[in-house]
Amino acid sequence: ESKVPPYATTNIGVAGFVLNEKNEVLVVQERNNRRVGWKLPGGLANLGEDIPQTAAREVFEETGIRTEFESLVAFRQMHNLNFGRSDLYFICRLKPLTFEIVMGEDEISACQWMDLRTYVNSNAHPMNRLIGELCLDSAAELKEWACTSMESTVYSGRTFKLYHPKQLGPSAM
Amino acid sequence: ESKVPPYATTNIGVAGFVLNEKNEVLVVQERNNRRVGWKLPGGLANLGEDIPQTAAREVFEETGIRTEFESLVAFRQMHNLNFGRSDLYFICRLKPLTFEIVMGEDEISACQWMDLRTYVNSNAHPMNRLIGELCLDSAAELKEWACTSMESTVYSGRTFKLYHPKQLGPSAM
Numbered sequence: 001e002s003k004v005p006p007y008a009t010t011n012i013g014v015a016g017f018v019l020n021e022k023n024e025v026l027v028v029q030e031r032n033n034r035r036v037g038w039k040l041p042g043g044l045a046n047l048g049e050d051i052p053q054t055a056a057r058e059v060f061e062e063t064g065i066r067t068e069f070e071s072l073v074a075f076r077q078m079h080n081l082n083f084g085r086s087d088l089y090f091i092c093r094l095k096p097l098t099f100e101i102v103m104g105e106d107e108i109s110a111c112q113w114m115d116l117r118t119y120v121n122s123n124a125h126p127m128n129r130l131i132g133e134l135c136l137d138s139a140a141e142l143k144e145w146a147c148t149s150m151e152s153t154v155y156s157g158r159t160f161k162l163y164h165p166k167q168l169g170p171s172a173m
Numbered sequence: 174e175s176k177v178p179p180y181a182t183t184n185i186g187v188a189g190f191v192l193n194e195k196n197e198v199l200v201v202q203e204r205n206n207r208r209v210g211w212k213l214p215g216g217l218a219n220l221g222e223d224i225p226q227t228a229a230r231e232v233f234e235e236t237g238i239r240t241e242f243e244s245l246v247a248f249r250q251m252h253n254l255n256f257g258r259s260d261l262y263f264i265c266r267l268k269p270l271t272f273e274i275v276m277g278e279d280e281i282s283a284c285q286w287m288d289l290r291t292y293v294n295s296n297a298h299p300m301n302r303l304i305g306e307l308c309l310d311s312a313a314e315l316k317e318w319a320c321t322s323m324e325s326t327v328y329s330g331r332t333f334k335l336y337h338p339k340q341l342g343p344s345a346m
Contacts, residue, residue: 007180007181007256008180008181008182008183008184008256008258008259009181009183009184009185009218009219009220009221010181010182010183010184010185010218010261011181011182011183012182012183012259012261045182045183046182047182047252047257047258047259048182048252048253048259050250050252051250073337074335074336074337075335075336076333076334076335076336077223077224077333077334077336078325078328078331078333078334079220079221079223080221083180083181084220085181085220086181086185086220086221088183088185088261127323127335130335130337134337150300152251155251158251160249160250160251161249161250161251162247162248162249162300162303163247163248163249163250164246164247164303164307
């Protein structure tokens with residue numbers, strides 16, 4: 001008897017925490033969900049996407065900002081959402097490569113760079129405050145997680161991504 | 174148009190890294206997959222399970238050892254597995270509460286406590302070696318992740334689990 005369930009249990013969401021050199025964070029308002037207020041750009045992963053790919057794609061679609069992956073900040077697990085499925089929502093720290101906002105008007109009604117302290121202090125959601133605190137913290141190397149490609153030994157010729165504390169990666173072995 | 178895909182993309186797997194006071198790690202051999210050799214006990218999450226729940230259930234089913242969740246060590250993302258779905262595989266550090274092995278013979282053909290250094294040095298799989306190194310490292314508090322329940326502000330009355338670096342949790346704010 002196969003132990004593999006006949007359907008997958010989980011959708012993957014990814015948000016980008018994009019901080020510029022003025023210590024401003026990139027925030028958006030969703031067209032269809034205005035009561036949430038300012039939030040981080042992000043959305044659901046397409047099938048087969050890695051977390052850093054989803055982060056970069058969603059941030060670009062919503063804000064026009066090109067980014068590169070720096071680290072994973074935190075993630076959330078929640079159950080019994082759409083179609084009874086569960087949800088894992090990852091927050092990635094991203095480095096902006098461009099700075100001029102080109103808003104994706106399909107999904108977004110407002111987009112701006114906002115002072116990080118203002119964002120953290122004004123945000124009513126405890127999780128978003130915590131994420132802000134994590135990003136404000138100075139001991140970044142000690143808590144940030146990197147993403148490293150490794151070769152599978154079970155599935156010959158295939159690779160996977162391992163997420164792990166940045167200072168203790170394969171290169172440090 | 175809804176942006177939510179009609180099917181979920183991802184299955185969740187969880188393994189337990191269970192270390193006793195003699196610095197021995199709990200390892201198993203799978204009945205149907207002997208070429209993998211010694212591996213950590215674990216398996217696929219049931220729909221609606223939190224990561225620490227899956228870890229405790231799977232470790233108990235395979236080894237008879239009762240455990241409690243300590244922290245998340247690392248996780249892996251891989252694509253195009255069963256039914257074309259993706260896979261997230263989380264490794265949790267668990268504290269053993271019992272020590273006598275009662276093997277789950279349906280799935281497991283061997284189970285033992287193994288010296289951690291022996292496990293790390295003998296293991297051919299780079300990921301498993303890295304996981305061992307992460308667990309051997311002394312700066313545990315700086316890299317281990319905790320799991321905290323928080324109340325949703327979007328879905329009234331609902332809670333979710335936030336995974337974050339242990340030393341920077343909500344209690345530290």
